[in-house]
Amino acid sequence: MHGSLLELEIDSQALAGNPLGDPARRPLLCWVPPGGAAGLPAVYFLHGFAGSARGWLNVSAFQPTVPERLDALVAAGEVPPFVAVFPDGFTALGGTQWINAPAVGRYQDYVAEDVVRLVDARLGTVPRREARAVVGKSSGGYGALCMGRDRPDVFAHLGCHAGDAYFEYCYLHDLPQAAAALLGAPDAAAWLDDAKQRARETRLAGADHPVLNVLAMAAHYAADPAAPLGLALPFELPSGRIREDVWSRWLEADPVRFVPRALEAYRRLASVFLDCGTRDEFHLRWGARMVAEALRAGGVPVVHEEFEGGHMGTSWRYDASVRHLVPRLARGA
Incomplete structure (x- = not known):
């Protein structure tokens, strides 16, 4: 150099x-x-x-x-x-x-x-x-x-x-994958703690990446101080239905x-x-x-x-x- x-x-x-x-x-x-x-x-x-x-x-x-x-x-x-x-x-x-x-x-x-x-x-x-x-x-x-x-x-x-x-093209396909993963966790914060533990012990799985992406983007585009991790998820659980009021906040940031x-x-x-x-x-x-x-x-x-x-x-x-x-x-x- x-x-x-x-x-x-x-x-x-x-x-x-x-x-x-x-x-x-x-x-x-x-x-x-x-x-x-x-x-x-x-x-x-x-x-x-x-x-x-x-x-x-x-x-x-x-x-x-x-x-x-x-x-x-x-x-x-x-x-x-x-x-x-x-x-x-x-x-x-x-x-x-x-x-x-x-x-x-x-x-x-x-x-x-x-x-x-x-x-x-x-x-x-x-x-x-x-x-x-x-x-x-x-x-x-x-x-x-x-x-x-x-x-x-x-x-x-x-x-x-x-x-x-x-965002309809680059993020939307991650939402159902994230919803499926979070369905089995107490909340988003608990899922994230578990993912970090897996990464320390072995590695993140491929299926973890869409969930991490959705959580991080939600934190940037749709803060909610009352929710776990301070973010509003863009879908309802357990149905998985998109929360239009939250998704619209994402789109404002597009x-x-x-x-x-x-x-x-x-x-x-x-x-x-x-x-x-x-x-x-x-x-x-x-x-x-x-x-x-x-x-x-x-x-x-x-x-x-x-x-x-x-x-x-x-x-x-x-x-x-x-x-x-x-x-x-x-x-x-």
């Missing part, structure tokens, strides 16, 4: 006292090119559900890690130097959507305020919105879309890889719905990159198409690409977003 990887620690004011009791002190990985970070723009990478800051360093056979990919792009002169920032968003529910959620915590503020402030102060990156991009995949892509809507004062560039969108209502914010962005695989197992290509269509109709500069592939094993696609966004980042004071 030509550049260097730094592991910092951040004590987040935004995460202090969060409802899940998750730590406010987090690791923060940064990749810095040769010559240092001072005076450079920065790209903030938001990992997907069940990811972590250190997860960006996981090695797959014959494949470079994402920091190694970025290092190679800069070393080859394919993009100008920049700083890559990898915050940690793991939670007691398995992950975050990188938003401010009453049942989970203020993860959007954590990134847009605490992490950005620390990086600018410690590394000397350019302290301007035009010099910052936020990029993510899956739940991280969803978080990036929300960041573009809510914090264009902090980020002027956005990249979304297979972000959660069009980018396909909120992007057309937030075009004024998205028009403040200097560049937007979207992509998704044509065989994405969560059917996210359709949501990406709808979001791209809405942005174009609203006069937002957007590049939308599709590629042959699924949802997993697509880290090579960060090359595409970085090639598009990094040359457009502002430089200098």
Whole structure:
């Protein structure tokens, strides 16, 4: 590697006292090119559900890690130097959507305020919105879309890889599987405790993942302080019937719905990159198409690409977003 990887620690004011009791002190990985970070723009990478800051360093056979990919792009002169920032968003529910959620915590503020402030102060990156991009995949892509809507004062560039969108396609099929699993548990909190115990003793089963996904998404989209885990389930038990009042709250949080209502914010962005695989197992290509269509109709500069592939094993696609966004980042004071 030509550049260097730094592991910092951040004590987040935004995460202090969060409802899940998750730590406010987090690791923060940064990749810095040769010559240092001072005076450079920065790209903030938001990992997907069940990811972590250190997860960006996981090695797959014959494949470079994402920091190694970025290092190679800069070393080859394919993009100008920049700083890559990898915050940690793991939670007691398995992950975050990188938003401010009453049942989970203020993860959007954590990134847009605490992490950005620390990086600018410690590394000397350019302290301007035009010099910052936020990029993510899956739940991280969803978080990036929300960041573009809510914090264009902090980020002027956005990249979304297979972000959660069009919830009828990407979430609805998980609901009956989650209902079946929860039918045999005293409540959602008891099921989650049991799943964590199984993971400690052996591993999570494939059938556990839809349940974890539904619980985590419910916590982000439909908080209920009076219910176990502080979330409203989107279905009734024992019948399994969808609770329309709760499901409608999920849909309000769907980018396909909120992007057309937030075009004024998205028009403040200097560049937007979207992509998704044509065989994405969560059917996210359709949501990406709808979001791209809405942005174009609203006069937002957007590049939308599709590629042959699924949802997993697509880290090579960060090359595409970085090639598009990094040359457009502002430089200098």
